[in-house]
Amino acid sequence: MNTLLHICCGPCATATVTHWTARGTQVVGFFHNPNVHPLLEFRRRLTGARDLAALLGLDLVEDLAYDPAAWFADAGSWGDERCRRCIGGRLERTAREAASLGLDSFTTSLAISPWQDHDAIREGGLAAAERHDVEFLYADLRPLYRDSRRLAREAGLYCQRYCGCVLSEWERYRDSGPRTSP
């Protein structure tokens, strides 16, 4: 069995790769995260994914398409479905890449994070799997989250402070720091 692992940045992929390789699955990494703002943060996460790939000897496929204006144009109509659509879109792209590479399956490092919507991950992955006729590997890896943070720190990987889009950065920091108006 082989799988294309969608990687949003380095930390969550550490224990995720170990989990799947321990089960005999050959892992190829895939970076595709047009939801990350701003551009310099996108580059930091790409560097983190590359560092992780070098550390573990993974092949890493990169889709570096990055168009914040297009992302916001889409996200403006997503409303409360914003994260579900964002996750679903990235899994859709990963499934398409896995199929075009002739791989057996795909999965995502999002599945180790307690901060992500696991129903959206599971449902988005299964829908994309059906559309592209490639298996979606889902396992609830949240119990490995602390391990992934430790491994990332030990390896000196970049650790981000918010999910990705500028809205998540606002949600992360809005209640801290100086007031922005009197």
Ligand code: SF4
């Ligand atoms: S879930 Fe967050 S911390 Fe984990 S790899 Fe994705 S962006 Fe990085």
Ligand code: SF4
């Ligand atoms: S908070 Fe994270 S999952 Fe939700 S829309 Fe923003 S980047 Fe995507």
